[in-house]
Amino acid sequence: MKRPRKIFRWRAVGPLLFFGLVLVVLYLVFADRIAQHETEATLSEALGTEVDLASLRIRETDAAVDLAGLQIADPRNPNRNLLEAGTITIDLDPVPLAEKKIVIDDLRLSGLRFLTARKTPARPADPNSPAGKLLRETEQWAKDKFDFPKLALGRIDSARSLVLNPDQLATVKAAKSLIGTVDSTRVAFERGLADLQVRPLVDSSTALAARLAQSDPKQLGVAGVKAALDDARQAIDRIKQARVKLAVLDTTARKSFGILQQGLQDVDAARQRDYTFARGLLQLPSFDAPNIGAALFGTPSIDYFQQALYYARILQRYVPPGLQPWNRPGPARVRMAGTSVEFPKEKAYPRFLLRKGEVDLAAGAALEHHFKASFGGITSQPELYGRPATLAASGRLAGERPIGIEFALMSRHFGKAPKDSLVAAVEGVSLPAIAFPGLPFEVDPGRSRVGFRFNLAGDRIDGSWEVASDQVTWHADSSRLRTASLVEGIIWKVVTGLTQLRVRAELGGTVSNPTLKVSSNLDEAIAVRLRGLVGEELAKGEQRARDAVDSLVGQQVAALQARVSDLQAQALQRLPLEKSQLDEVQKKLETELKRLAGSAAGGLKLPKL
Amino acid sequence: MLTVIKLLQSLFRTLHSEGSPRQVAAGIMLGAGIGLTPLLSAHNLVLFAAIVLLNVSFGGGMLGMALFTPLGFLLDPLFDRVGLALLEVMGLRGLWTDWYNIPLLPYTNFNNSVTLGSFVVWVVAAVPIYFLAKRGLTHYRATYGERVLNSRFMKGLKASKAYNVYSWFVPQ
Numbered sequence: 001m002k003r004p005r006k007i008f009r010w011r012a013v014g015p016l017l018f019f020g021l022v023l024v025v026l027y028l029v030f031a032d033r034i035a036q037h038e039t040e041a042t043l044s045e046a047l048g049t050e051v052d053l054a055s056l057r058i059r060e061t062d063a064a065v066d067l068a069g070l071q072i073a074d075p076r077n078p079n080r081n082l083l084e085a086g087t088i089t090i091d092l093d094p095v096p097l098a099e100k101k102i103v104i105d106d107l108r109l110s111g112l113r114f115l116t117a118r119k120t121p122a123r124p125a126d127p128n129s130p131a132g133k134l135l136r137e138t139e140q141w142a143k144d145k146f147d148f149p150k151l152a153l154g155r156i157d158s159a160r161s162l163v164l165n166p167d168q169l170a171t172v173k174a175a176k177s178l179i180g181t182v183d184s185t186r187v188a189f190e191r192g193l194a195d196l197q198v199r200p201l202v203d204s205s206t207a208l209a210a211r212l213a214q215s216d217p218k219q220l221g222v223a224g225v226k227a228a229l230d231d232a233r234q235a236i237d238r239i240k241q242a243r244v245k246l247a248v249l250d251t252t253a254r255k256s257f258g259i260l261q262q263g264l265q266d267v268d269a270a271r272q273r274d275y276t277f278a279r280g281l282l283q284l285p286s287f288d289a290p291n292i293g294a295a296l297f298g299t300p301s302i303d304y305f306q307q308a309l310y311y312a313r314i315l316q317r318y319v320p321p322g323l324q325p326w327n328r329p330g331p332a333r334v335r336m337a338g339t340s341v342e343f344p345k346e347k348a349y350p351r352f353l354l355r356k357g358e359v360d361l362a363a364g365a366a367l368e369h370h371f372k373a374s375f376g377g378i379t380s381q382p383e384l385y386g387r388p389a390t391l392a393a394s395g396r397l398a399g400e401r402p403i404g405i406e407f408a409l410m411s412r413h414f415g416k417a418p419k420d421s422l423v424a425a426v427e428g429v430s431l432p433a434i435a436f437p438g439l440p441f442e443v444d445p446g447r448s449r450v451g452f453r454f455n456l457a458g459d460r461i462d463g464s465w466e467v468a469s470d471q472v473t474w475h476a477d478s479s480r481l482r483t484a485s486l487v488e489g490i491i492w493k494v495v496t497g498l499t500q501l502r503v504r505a506e507l508g509g510t511v512s513n514p515t516l517k518v519s520s521n522l523d524e525a526i527a528v529r530l531r532g533l534v535g536e537e538l539a540k541g542e543q544r545a546r547d548a549v550d551s552l553v554g555q556q557v558a559a560l561q562a563r564v565s566d567l568q569a570q571a572l573q574r575l576p577l578e579k580s581q582l583d584e585v586q587k588k589l590e591t592e593l594k595r596l597a598g599s600a601a602g603g604l605k606l607p608k609l
Numbered sequence: 610m611l612t613v614i615k616l617l618q619s620l621f622r623t624l625h626s627e628g629s630p631r632q633v634a635a636g637i638m639l640g641a642g643i644g645l646t647p648l649l650s651a652h653n654l655v656l657f658a659a660i661v662l663l664n665v666s667f668g669g670g671m672l673g674m675a676l677f678t679p680l681g682f683l684l685d686p687l688f689d690r691v692g693l694a695l696l697e698v699m700g701l702r703g704l705w706t707d708w709y710n711i712p713l714l715p716y717t718n719f720n721n722s723v724t725l726g727s728f729v730v731w732v733v734a735a736v737p738i739y740f741l742a743k744r745g746l747t748h749y750r751a752t753y754g755e756r757v758l759n760s761r762f763m764k765g766l767k768a769s770k771a772y773n774v775y776s777w778f779v780p781q
Contacts, residue, residue, distance in 0.1 A: 012661045019661075098712035325702065330721045335647045336685035338723030341696045343709035 032056055039067075041332065046318060048131025049075035049082075050122035063094040073122030074115075075135055076307070081118055086111020096349040103349055107357030130317055130329075138310040145514050147276055148298035148437070149291045162282055162548045169277070170270035171553040174513060175560050178263040182563050185256045189571055192249045198578045201242055205235045205585040212592035217599035225596055232593045239586045246579055253571050260564045266513045267557060271549065278545035284538060292526050293503070293518040300434050301465045301505030301518055308454040308463065309511070312420045316456075321413045323383050342380075350381035359393065371395030371405065388412035401447065403428045419457040426450045431467065433475065439488055440480030445469040445501055454507075461514060463507040472501045487530060494526050628666035630750075634742035636660060636669020637676070638735050644677030645684070646727040651716040669742075684730070685723055692726030 036056035043051040054069025067088040074082045087110050093103040125132040166172050208231060217225050276291075320326055323344045330337035342351055359373035373393035379385045391409040396402050404427035411420045427449045435442040446469055454463035474496050481492065502521040509515040531538075628636070642656045660670035681688075696705060708714050718724040 006664045008662055009664050016658060016661045099710060100715035325696075325705075330723060331718075333647060333649070335682065336689055336723050338685075338689045338721050338726075339693055339696075340718070340721045341693075341705070343702070343706040343720065345706050345710045348710045 032058055035065075043072075045126070045129050046131060047072065047075070047314065048125040048129060048135050049073045050078075063092045063097075065090040065092065071118070073118060075125060075131075075310075078122040078124065079118055081116045082114065084111075084113040084116055085109050096353075099349060100351075101349045102352050104354040104357070107354055109357065109359045112359055131314060134313050134317065135310055138306050138313065141309070141511070142302050142306040146298065146302050146516055147273065147280060149276060149279065149295045162278065162544060164278060164281070164548050164552055166552050169274045169549065169553060170513075171267060171274050171549070171557065174263075174267045174270040175553070175556050178260070178267055178560060179563070181263055182260060182560070182567060185260060186567050188256070189249075189253055189567070192252070193574065193578070196242055196245050196249070196578075198242060198246070198582065201238055202581045202585050205239060205589060208232065208235050209585060209588035209592055212589075212596065215596075217596055225599070228596055229593060232589050232596070236586055236589050236593070239582050239589075243579065243582050246575065246582070250575050253575070257564075257568050257571070260568070264561060264564060266509065267560065269509060269513060269515050271553060271557065274549045274553070275542075275546050278549050279542060282541050282545055284541040284545065292523040293520045294516070296436050296522065297434070297503045297505065297518050297520055298516065299437055301503070302516060304452060304465050305454065305461075305463055305505075305507050305516075308422060308452075309456065309461070312454070312456040315411055315413070315420055316418075319380060319382060319389075319411065319413045321383060321415075321418045323381070344381045344384055346384070348384065350379045350384045352378075352380040353385060354378040371397060373407075382411075382413040386414065388414075401428060401430070417457060419455065421455040422453065424450075424452045431469075439491065440484055441474055441476035441492055441495075443495070443501065444473045444475060446471040446473065448501075456511075459510040459512060461507055461509065461511055465503075465505040465507075467501065467503045469501045470499065472499055474498075487534075490529050491526055494529055495522060498522065498525075628669065630743045630746045632664065633666040633669035633672075633746050634739045635663075636666035636671075637673035637742040638739040639663075639665065640670035640673025640675075641677040641738050642673075642728075642731045642735070643670075644674040645681040645688075645731045647681075647718070647721075647724050650718045650724050651713070652728065673738075673742075681727060684727070688726030688730060689722045690726065691729060692722030692724065695725055695729065696720065696722060 032055075035058060036053050039056060040051050040053055050071075050073040052069070052071040052073075053067055055067070057066045058064075059066065067090070068086065070083075070085040070088060071081045072083045074080050089108045090104050091106040093105050096103040125135060127133070127136065212228055212232060215224075215228060220228060323346065326342045326344070327339050328342065330340045344350065354376065356374065356376035357378075358375075359371075371393070372395055373391070375389075375391040377385060377387045377389040379389065382389065389409075389411040391407070393405060393407040396404050404425075406425040407423070409422045412418060413420075428447050429450060431445045431448050431450065433442045433444045445467060448467050448469035451464065451466040453465075455461065474492075476492060481488075484492065498521075500521060503518070504520070505516060505518040507514060507516050639656055639660045643653050643660075646653060657670075659665075660667060695701060705720065709720055719728070
């Protein structure tokens with residue numbers, strides 16, 4: 001007799017349960033360590049710098065995690081930490097964990113320290129990681145987009161030959177780009193106008209008005225008058241619709257012209273940069289006050305803006321707007337990582353959300369601090385959360401030298417206009433010495449007031465960096481100062497007597513075409529002394545540099561300006577003309593409509609005018 | 610060493626006597642699922658539980674895993690392409706979005722291109738793997754099986770005491 005075939009192996013249930021128990025034990029033994037390693041790896045990759053944790057403990061029963069000894073290294077200086085936190089307590093919402101999502105109800109940081117020295121240098125970021133690439137890109141951006149004039153020069157040679165290649169000039173690139181925009185604007189405007197079919201509408205309506213004018217209501221009869229009234233009413237409706245469309249086209253065109261005007265300003269800014277570039281090829285120092293400010297403080301100021309741009313781009317990369325599926329690199333493992341796609345859904349939890357957090361400085365030795373910091377709304381899918389991420393801190397850190405801090409950060413990555421902005425003001429902070437490129441001395445600002453503001457909205461950037469100090473000291477490299485050039489010697493004489501320092505740098509324009517204006521209280525004093533010394537020779541050289549640039553780009557820019565003006569004038573003439581034609585024919589039709597309606601009163605139901 | 614001996618015992622016993630070719634082939638088929646897909650995914654727990662609880666050859670499962678794991682590494686670029694293509698199909702976006710937001714399902718890592726691609730390839734290849742394994746095993750037992758069974762190596766291996774635990778999973 002055939003034995004019935006068994007499907008299940010019931011006696012294996014015991015070993016399987018034992019296997020499950022082994023997994024639980026392994027989890028209890030290794031989960032904290034694995035989570036700590038994963039947290040370090042994930043944060044390191046996201047921030048593009050080494051992140052260390054002394055310990056991590058998961059409290060399963062409380063749905064909470066305790067972290068200690070967090071260190072985030074400075075990606076640009078491996079010997080210091082940007083931030084250290086003594087303890088971090090994270091309270092999790094347990095429900096989203098079932099969907100593999102992390103929602104933090106509350107996060108508390110204590111024992112915060114900034115810009116501390118590291119015991120061991122941080123590992124450099126993986127150059128191929130997204131953050132590593134962004135760091136390189138922003139460093140390259142600062143090098144490519146800003147060329148600060150030099151002051152450390154010897155003899156001025158205004159007779160030096162100057163050969164420029166058009167490909168080197170930013171004006172040529174900006175103009176080429178704008179020509180494309182002008183052409184597409186013209187095509188869009190022409191197409192929009194052609195689509196309206198104003199001419200045929202005016203012609204047919206004029207013919208209808210003429211026909212109605214010659215008609216006699218008595219001869220047309222009731223039915224004829226009704227048909228004529230319907231024709232007139234329909235024609236008037238078409239005219240009204242065309243007028244609305246014309247108004248929309250007018251608004252669109254005006255917006256486009258605004259963009260073109262901004263483009264012309266960018267071309268002009270590029271031309272100014274080309275003058276600086278040409279002056280650099282002639283190795284001419286610039287003794288205009290703004291250029292002296294840029295020469296002295298351009299590099300340190302752009303350093304701050306570059307860092308802000310780097311972190312804003314990290315935010316843009318990891319916090320995309322919208323609810324589209326989003327591809328991320330898969331988890332690091334022995335097998336190929338592949339790509340993990342996120343599928344956000346409305347009214348569902350985002351993959352990561354930090355609802356609110358606060359920094360507690362009242363603990364430990366910091367009882368005298370009067371400092372509050374809170375943050376919240378930090379999420380990987382802001383469109384789902386619908387509120388911007390914010391971080392605000394204000395107060396006073398006590399100690400021998402108290403430091404006042406005001407800090408606000410806002411990141412809005414949803415809606416039509418994503419924006420990241422940062423405002424910070426620190427008072428009483430000891431700034432590191434600022435070295436001047438190529439000059440044999442540096443300034444130690446001492447305890448200073450520092451203000452910083454940065455906004456990134458789409459491609460538009462703007463920001464400012466300010467330093468004010470009343471106790472600066474100047475330090476020179478005595479050996480280099482002995483062999484210093486005339487210019488260097490003059491600058492040194494001017495600055496050594498100064499104890500005040502006021503610097504302001506303003507960033508503007510777009511990421512692709514940024515502008516930077518730097519001014520300081522040293523500029524005018526140095527400029528006057530230097531101009532008196534070498535002004536005439538310098539003016540000749542500068543004129544040669546400008547002439548060289550203008551000879552290559554002058555005609556191109558003039559033609560571009562003419563094209564923009566021509567398009568704008570043409571559009572601004574045509575649109576009112578089209579509108580007046582529509583108004584005129586509508587008036588005629590309404591006159592005929594009233595005449596026909598009046599004559600037929602009593603026998604006809606009159607249309608509403 | 611003990612583990613290696615255990616695995617070798619498992620392999621030879623599987624090939625020679627334990628379980629019908631169907632049971633061994635089914636075990637190989639399920640083991641191939643674990644081998645082809647990245648190990649740390651929740652669906653592999655289900656596959657492992659199936660190998661243990663269903664009346665298939667456990668040794669076959671281990672054999673399938675051992676054979677298909679290196680193949681999985683080799684085919685990862687293919688899995689990545691297949692998986693990404695599936696994840697980016699517009700018609701399936703609603704399905705993936707629903708699955709992504711269902712509790713526990715995201716732990717299968719189905720939204721990872723390599724995991725999804727390898728799983729789908731395994732599902733498609735499962736039936737051919739089963740029949741090929743069954744046919745291969747039947748052929749082996751009919752031709753080389755007896756000779757290998759009587760070899761000195763096999764006798765030495767069988768004399769080892771380490772396979773007691775393994776016998777719990779021998780198909781009936």
